[in-house]
Amino acid sequence: MRNPSQSTDKIIADLVDGDTDLARRIMHGKAIYLENHERDILYIAGLALKLLGDLDESLKCFKSAYSEYSSLNDHKSVANTLVQIAQIYFSKLNSSEAVRFLIQAADIRATLADFTGAAGVYSNIAMVSISSGEYLEGLRYLRSAQELLSLTDKTESSENLEMSIINNIGYLFESQNRVNDAKAEYKKGLDLSKHAENRFYIGVFYNNIINLLIKDKMPEEASEMCEMAIQQWRDADDSDLLNTIKLNYALASSQIGKYEQAILILEESQAANGSVDRNISVGKLVALATVYINIGKLNVGIEYALQALSLAESDNRKQVQVEALQLLADASEGSDPVAAVGYLRRLMAVQAELHEAARDRQLQELTAQAELESARRRVEYEQALRVQAEETIQHQLQELERGRLYDHLTGLPNRVMLHAHLAQVAGRPGAEFLLVSLDLNRFQLVNDTYGHDAADELLRVVALRAAGLVGPGEMVARVGGDEFALILLGGGLPERLAAVLAAVSEPVVLGDERVRVSWSAGAAYWPGDGRDAESLRQASELALSDAKTQGEPVVFFDAALHLHAGLEGPLSRALERGEFELHFQPLVDVKGRRVVCAEALLRWNSPEHGVQMPGMFMPILERSDAIVEVGAWALREACRVAAGWGGVRVAVNLSARQFASRELRSVVLGALRDSGLPPECLELEITETLMMQSPERAARLLAAFRADGVRVVLDDFGTGYSSLGYLARFPLSGLKLDRSFVSALQEHPEGPDAAIVRAVVGLSGDLGLELVAEGVESLGQVELLEGLGVRILQGYYFARPSALWRPLNVVGAR
Numbered sequence: 001m002r003n004p005s006q007s008t009d010k011i012i013a014d015l016v017d018g019d020t021d022l023a024r025r026i027m028h029g030k031a032i033y034l035e036n037h038e039r040d041i042l043y044i045a046g047l048a049l050k051l052l053g054d055l056d057e058s059l060k061c062f063k064s065a066y067s068e069y070s071s072l073n074d075h076k077s078v079a080n081t082l083v084q085i086a087q088i089y090f091s092k093l094n095s096s097e098a099v100r101f102l103i104q105a106a107d108i109r110a111t112l113a114d115f116t117g118a119a120g121v122y123s124n125i126a127m128v129s130i131s132s133g134e135y136l137e138g139l140r141y142l143r144s145a146q147e148l149l150s151l152t153d154k155t156e157s158s159e160n161l162e163m164s165i166i167n168n169i170g171y172l173f174e175s176q177n178r179v180n181d182a183k184a185e186y187k188k189g190l191d192l193s194k195h196a197e198n199r200f201y202i203g204v205f206y207n208n209i210i211n212l213l214i215k216d217k218m219p220e221e222a223s224e225m226c227e228m229a230i231q232q233w234r235d236a237d238d239s240d241l242l243n244t245i246k247l248n249y250a251l252a253s254s255q256i257g258k259y260e261q262a263i264l265i266l267e268e269s270q271a272a273n274g275s276v277d278r279n280i281s282v283g284k285l286v287a288l289a290t291v292y293i294n295i296g297k298l299n300v301g302i303e304y305a306l307q308a309l310s311l312a313e314s315d316n317r318k319q320v321q322v323e324a325l326q327l328l329a330d331a332s333e334g335s336d337p338v339a340a341v342g343y344l345r346r347l348m349a350v351q352a353e354l355h356e357a358a359r360d361r362q363l364q365e366l367t368a369q370a371e372l373e374s375a376r377r378r379v380e381y382e383q384a385l386r387v388q389a390e391e392t393i394q395h396q397l398q399e400l401e402r403g404r405l406y407d408h409l410t411g412l413p414n415r416v417m418l419h420a421h422l423a424q425v426a427g428r429p430g431a432e433f434l435l436v437s438l439d440l441n442r443f444q445l446v447n448d449t450y451g452h453d454a455a456d457e458l459l460r461v462v463a464l465r466a467a468g469l470v471g472p473g474e475m476v477a478r479v480g481g482d483e484f485a486l487i488l489l490g491g492g493l494p495e496r497l498a499a500v501l502a503a504v505s506e507p508v509v510l511g512d513e514r515v516r517v518s519w520s521a522g523a524a525y526w527p528g529d530g531r532d533a534e535s536l537r538q539a540s541e542l543a544l545s546d547a548k549t550q551g552e553p554v555v556f557f558d559a560a561l562h563l564h565a566g567l568e569g570p571l572s573r574a575l576e577r578g579e580f581e582l583h584f585q586p587l588v589d590v591k592g593r594r595v596v597c598a599e600a601l602l603r604w605n606s607p608e609h610g611v612q613m614p615g616m617f618m619p620i621l622e623r624s625d626a627i628v629e630v631g632a633w634a635l636r637e638a639c640r641v642a643a644g645w646g647g648v649r650v651a652v653n654l655s656a657r658q659f660a661s662r663e664l665r666s667v668v669l670g671a672l673r674d675s676g677l678p679p680e681c682l683e684l685e686i687t688e689t690l691m692m693q694s695p696e697r698a699a700r701l702l703a704a705f706r707a708d709g710v711r712v713v714l715d716d717f718g719t720g721y722s723s724l725g726y727l728a729r730f731p732l733s734g735l736k737l738d739r740s741f742v743s744a745l746q747e748h749p750e751g752p753d754a755a756i757v758r759a760v761v762g763l764s765g766d767l768g769l770e771l772v773a774e775g776v777e778s779l780g781q782v783e784l785l786e787g788l789g790v791r792i793l794q795g796y797y798f799a800r801p802s803a804l805w806r807p808l809n810v811v812g813a814r
Contacts, residue, residue, distance in 0.1 A: 008044070011026075012040070012044065012047065015044070016047065018051065019051075020051055023048035023052050024052065026045065027049065040065075040077075042062070042065035043065040043069075043077070043084075046058045046059075046061035046062040047084070049061060050087075050088060055088050059085065062084050065077075065081050066078060066082065066085065075108050075111070078108060079104075079109050079117070079121075082105035083101075083102065083105045083121060086101035086124070086128075089101065090128055095131070099128055102121050106121040106122055106125070109121060115148045115152045116157055119149045119158075119161055120145070120161055122141045122142070122144050123145045125141045126168060129141060130168075130171075133568065135176055136541060136542075139169065146162070147414070149162050159196050159198070162192065163192055163201040163205075166188055166189035167185075167186070167189055167204060167205070169185045170182045170183075170185035170186045170208060174212065179215070183209060183212050184444070186205050186208045186212070187205075189205040189208075190202065190205035193205055202232065203229065206228075206229035206245060207244055207248065210245065211248060213252075214248060219255035220252075222248065222255075223249065223256065226245055226248055230242070230249065246265055246268075247287055249265050250262040250263075251287055253265065254291045262291045282311045282312055282315075285304050285308035285324075286305070286308045286320065286323050286327070289305035289324070289327050289331075298331045301331050305327040305328045306324075308323075309325065309328070312324060318350055321350045322347060322351060325343050325350065326343075326347060329343040329344045409459060409478070410459055410460055412466075412467065412476060412477050413475055414479065417477060418477035418479060418485050419537075421475050421487065422435065422487065422533045425473070425487060426526055426530075426536065432527070433488060433490075433493075434486075434488045434489075434493040434523055435485070435486070435487055435524050435526065435536050435537065435539075435540045436485065436487075436488070437484075437543070438483065438485065438486060439483055439544060440458075440459075440462070440482040440483075440517070440519060441517075441518045441519060443455065443481070444482075446510075446515060450515070454511065457508075458508050458510060459482075461508045462484075462508070463478060466484065466503070468503075471489070471490075473489050474488055486500065493525075494556075497521070497554065498554075501519055501521060501553065504517065505517050505519060519553060520548050520553065521554045521555070522541060522542065522543025522545065522546065522547050522557065523554065524536050524539035524540040524556070525556075529559070539557040540557065543556060546558075546561060549622070567609065567612075567620060570609065571606075571617055571621070574606065574630075579607070580602060580604055580605075580630060580633060582603070582638055582641065582803065583602075583805070584599065584801060584802065584803075584806075585598060585599050585795075585798075585800070585801040585802075585805070586598045586794070586798055586799050586805065586807065587599065587793070588793055588798050589791055590786055590791055591791045596648065596649060596792065597649035597792075598648065598649075598805065599651040599652075599653075599685070599801075600634060600637075600650055600652050600653075602634055602653075622656070622657065627655050627658065628658055631654065631655050631658040632658075635652050635667060635671045636670075636671040639671040639677040640675045642681060643676050645806070647678075648681070648807040649683055649711070650677075650681065650682060652682070652683070652685065653685045653715065654685065654690070656690050659701075664701070665701065665708075668684070668705070668708075668710060672710075679708050679709030682711065683712070683734070684710060684711070684713070685712075686712065686713075686714065686715060687714070687715050688716070691714070691730065695729075698730065699729065699730055699731075702732065706731045711734065713732065713733055713770075713772070714727075714730075714732055714734070715736045717737055717738060717760070727767055732769055733769065734769050734771065735764055735769050735771050735772070736774050738774070738775075740775075741753050741756065741757055742773055742775045742781055742785070742795075745781065745785070745788075746778070746780055746781055754784075757785075758789070761790060765789075771792065772790075772793070772794060773792070774793075775795050776793045776794060776797050776798070777795050777797050781797070782797060
């Protein structure tokens with residue numbers, strides 16, 4: 001039994017480990033503990049109260065302990081206390097305050113040269129940022145934590161932290177559906193943990209990779225990795241993690257049809273007593289229910305699902321309740337539809353609670369932020385910024401004296417030096433400059449192909465080239481593994497940036513090989529693109545992300561592309577919540593006076609933001625894999641609605657990611673099959689630019705759609721490559737003239753645009769392509785186009801897009 005005379009460090013360690021019995025004894029016998037641990041009693045009391053759930057009193061104790069430690073100049077204890085204060089603010093849903101205290105703690109630990117401790121705090125800041133949906137900020141702090149760890153000697157503690165950070169980076173990528181990036185991080189962590197012979201993290205990384213393989217519909221690979229992991233972990237002490245891997249083994253087995261094997265694995269690993277972790281138990285119950293329902297043993301599956309639901313409700317685990325209720329509804333649908341409806345109603349109620357909780361958290365975050373901002377006057381805020389910048393610069397100059405501001409491999413300034421210089425340059429009155437974030441493309445391929453030494457040489461060469469092109473007051477810095485940054489001053493900045501990129505893109509000789517080099521770059525102007533150094537840095541990184549998404553070598557920051565700030569969270573849940581809807585606009589045959597088709601146009605009817613047009617939310621979707629899922633929904637919904645139109649076609653636009661997806665054809669055929677819509681009643685609209693990204697693949701895919709009976713129409717004709725030669729090469733069904741031709745016709749009826757339209761009319765007729773003019777808004781435009789031989793028209797003159805639109809028998813063109 002513990003007694004008050006035990007060491008302070010031991011008491012604190014036990015409280016941190018969650019010893020609630022010790023916490024109760026401390027709070028019931030404060031005087032005894034005060035006698036033996038007077039110096040740390042406030043900190044100990046704070047830990048005990050936090051463990052017992054009294055956050056308000058705990059916060060008071062920690063703030064008093066902070067003042068006490070500060071008066072004693074005990075900086076280590078001050079930093080520890082700041083971390084505890086931050087944890088309480090995070091528990092109280094005040095992330096901004098949590099981050100503020102964590103940053104203070106990190107600065108103190110860095111000043112004490114406790115770089116491992118500072119890296120640990122940076123990792124905590126990252127997880128707070130990630131929990132708030134600020135993935136870019138979270139990744140920045142995780143990378144900074146890795147840089148700090150590179151300054152320390154290898155110890156068991158630092159290696160454990162390094163593996164934890166890699167795991168967190170993988171989790172971040174996984175949260176963003178960046179499956180390949182997440183897999184690469186987890187594999188890096190697996191290699192590191194094997195080298196360190198850390199069995200716990202070996203199991204963690206094995207399990208994370210297996211999870212990704214299962215989610216990525218690769219059950220065979222997942223099953224093989226499970227077998228390897230189980231073989232290595234058969235004698236491990238951590239039975240919970242081993243059981244988790246076995247659970248995934250069972251899931252993978254069920255996905256490849258080995259149901260009996262899956263059941264055997266799960267039942268063998270089923271805990272015989274109640275001491276097994278409830279998370280593992282509930283997961284197994286859900287998995288067992290899934291497998292039994294899949295093989296048709298519905299009664300057994302329902303029994304397991306009911307057990308999982310009971311446990312989830314007792315633990316208030318809403319997401320597991322959703323999974324269990326969905327399984328129960330699916331399993332009961334055929335035999336007991338009344339029960340199925342009841343389960344579905346409970347499912348919707350739980351989902352509503354989840355959405356409400358998410359909204360409440362966001363509201364509390366916004367409220368806390370608003371209170372913080374309203375409490376400061378503008379002049380005080382600006383003064384605080386100046387003081388903070390001066391203190392940051394002074395601190396970083398002290399680091400310079402210790403030789404920690406330069407990259408050891410390339411000799412370039414590192415991230416810390418860049419930030420200091422950026423703050424100085426931005427603080428000069430009237431300053432104008434360009435900040436560029438650079439990413440070396442396919443660097444990992446160089447590493448894998450030629451080895452680490454050659455990859456290091458490549459970095460040194462490009463760094464030397466870039467350093468030779470910057471002038472006084474400018475800077476090129478290495479801020480990550482294959483990431484660089486550039487500050488350029490003066491005039492002609494786009495041209496100077498192009499010159500730098502041309503120089504660093506020259507081939508590099510590695511041994512006997514000439515290696516081609518390419519870059520992605522995002523550029524932001526000061527002061528136009530940022531209100532301070534940090535926002536300018538974020539703007540350049542957003543531009544870099546846009547460059548990678550668009551496949552462009554350089555993209556300059558465009559604020560218009562990022563006006564959707566705040567939409568990302570609600571948009572990520574829009575499909576699940578049924579907030580997308582289709583509006584239809586007819587295409588009219590003015591000669592036959594009938595509707596021949598209607599274009600399906602996507603809208604987002606958000607409860608928080610109202611009805612949003614595609615220009616506001618499509619850029620967000622197009623930067624993620626969500627565009628593929630939303631596009632598939634739009635395709636299915638359009639086919640479902642058009643199935644009742646009596647032969648009138650429906651046109652659906654395809655995004656670049658959809659068109660590039662290997663599953664596109666199966667999705668299209670599935671939508672036709674499920675809806676009963678004849679293939680000839682579906683049109684897929686693609687753009688010239690999209691088609692020319694991979695002409696060979698596009699030709700094969702379009703030929704397959706033609707064989708299926710599905711029409712493919714070239715949208716916005718005349719705005720892309722505009723090569724007439726490829727019209728005969730690709731099996732198209734029609735062309736849509738861009739609206740710019742229609743607008744120009746009304747202004748200059750006899751101008752060159754009219755000649756182009758006449759030529760396209762003739763060409764489309766010769767090639768058997770249906771020609772459509774879009775953007776028709778007046779009777780005059782109708783008459784001009786009809787006179788030129790265009791008979792299929794679309795635009796506001798006939799109808800605005802509407803969710804309620806349905807075809808009529810006759811449509812008047814005039």
